[in-house]
Amino acid sequence: MRTRPFSIAFIVRDPLPPQRADVATLFGVEMPAYGVHTELVGQGGGTGAGPWRAGGMHVVGSLRSRFASLLAPLWDAFGLLCAWRRARPDCIQVRDKVASALLALLAARLLRIPFVYWMSFPIVEGFEARRDALARQGRWPAWLAHALRAFLSRRVVYRLVLPRADHVFVQSEAMRDWLAGLGIAPERMTPVPMGVDAALFDRRTIAPSHDPRLAGRRVVLYLGRVARSRRSDFLLDVVLRLREQIPEVLLVIAGEAPSVDEMVWMRNAIAARGLGHHVLLTGWLPQAAALGYAVRAEVGLSPIPRGRLHDVSSPTRLVEYLALGIPGVANDIPDQQRSIEESGAGMCVPMEAGAFADATLRLLRDPGLAAHCAERGPPWVRKNRTYDILAREVALSYRRMLAPWGRRR
Template sequence: MRLLYVVREGCDTKRPDVYGLFGCYLAGLGVESHLLASPVVKQLPYAWPGGEMLIKPRMVSGLKAKCWQLLFPLVLVVVKPKYDAVVVRDKTLSGLFFYLYARLLRLPFIFWVSYPVGEAYDSLATLTPQQIKKALYRLRGKLSKLVVDKVLIPNSDLAFLQSEQMVSQYIINGVLPSKLIPVPMCVEWKKINAFHEQIDWDSKKQVGCKLAYLGTLDLRREPFFMLQVLKRLRHRYPDLTLILIGDCPSQSERDLLDQMIADLELTNAVTVTGWLSQHQAWQHLCGNVIGLSPVPVNDLYQVSSPTKTIEYLALGVPAVVTPIPDQRTVIEESGAGLCADMTEIDFANAVSELLDSPEKRYAMAVNGIDYVRRTRTYEGSSKLIYQHLMSMQ
């Protein structure tokens, strides 16, 4: 089977649900994916293991350039080999082009939603002080919601969605359940299993423990909340520290984060690593650590499936999370952490419960690894997706 695979990310993406899932695991099952993406690095060609790489030009700004970027994919795919289906990931306006292209050539059209694009633009509008920019974000948000909710998903032959919660929302809106497939975030078990030998199990039995957060520190994720929780906890645990494994998407946001750390007098208690490779990031989670995933409960994240929570559990790290549906389900089914409301008191109390019980943390570490191995690997997820793809032939 050969797919035309159109993604929002740049062509050098190493996202596991793009590079790993389509580039490696589905390719291993015989599904060839021709990746259509924009270059973000000068060192091309970029190695895409799943099939051919189709590079969309990245041009200077301007109306002519924008029009060409929209039309280029159609010009390109016309001269390329025959495809068995078109898969579009998170693209909205250009997604319409590929929907029409698929219908014109009588190909199955598959839409993949890894996050609610419209709500993402709404959140950007909320954080933007410039009124013109705010209005443009809101307009793009409304257009994206209209295109995705009223055209692309209802008229797709198959839609792969980020979570069970997202599936439920579209069913309520009248979309046929048979075409909606939840594909929550997973991990590549081969990589995780190879890393397990670096886990320091002896340290997990000790009393001393630190907190860790893995991921992007953009303002929409409210990273300041973790600092406030840490400040509260240090009244009882004065030596408690927090390591933020990641960075902010912009220097202005990083400056705000550093200022908040200083204002709360946490300079000696908080470490921000900056961007690291996956292997380097995981090394910070090998010891006696509690993983934090305080995902805000709002329209943007309510339907999300945070990778960090699955990575924590896969690496033997007990987690304290907020009750967005996917996280709540994972914690309840795995017994590998605690779920708490996103208030300083409730979240701090949950963390305290784990800090006070090394035995509970150790048992949760074991539970988490077993749960992820059984339920949340891309090796397993790829087989499910493969079955659905084959049913369309």
């Protein structure tokens, strides 16, 4: 694709340097091949080092500051100015921020360039969920602050930012349909589901783990974070049922919790159920080590609680299982259900412990079915969910959006 290069000033919510694949891989690795260069703006706090080779990176402030939520819009405004001084952007894009999105929208109008919003998460509903949790805990001073934030955020995002954005990238088709129901024009939205790095998730290049605790076990995998909000203890109820039928079953939970308290909660839940011999909770692992455990698994589990926050999401976990040739058992949030139906690489069931256990047992006991699912996953991912494929679609959306502003496709 021979095209005129263009530059995006991109304000992100996550800490810099970026770790999420839909920023680090999509924009940092794949998009430059389509002439899309990115000036990242945001706060520090991420791990890792090295230059941002896809453009520039402007780190202003730190998410570790106790005043980060108040100062972030000012930091982002200064970072945007730094990005503009380095390379005048062809558009300004904001990901999952509220006040900064409003400032960026004003800046884009002053510069007479398009404004784009990237919605990877329903941030307003996230604020409202936090508000409601504080009410249940009786923490009324904190509740008041979060209630005010949720109230203002809803009006900024849904009445000012999204209706005036020149384009909105959303996480899934379900998110596009939901926003369309709120009055956002569908033709101004592009779904960009989560994907994988094709080279990184090539099973042939991954060294299997030699952890002796896996020897002689029927390994079932959960790859991802542990949290109360994700109902991670649901996995333990599934294992209780699996153990009754397959005593040698071992659930490997390859991931960490967002806090020490959450990790302690999960370990206590394992002990309370007497599952110490049937659950291996690894904690944080380097990606190569986590993938080493993954390729030892026979089945991958991806339970995602239903509700507004998650029904519009696009979980990476299931796509990773399929890319690695691991049959998946997932519940029926729209993106997971679509992935299973299109790929034929697993089973989709309600998020009930009995249903998950039955589907997992069926795959563990039917080698032919498991092999069939394993074979179908990788080609479907290569065709639909690798970041080189997604980058092409995103680049086309940018060029269509920029065309009326005098940019060539």
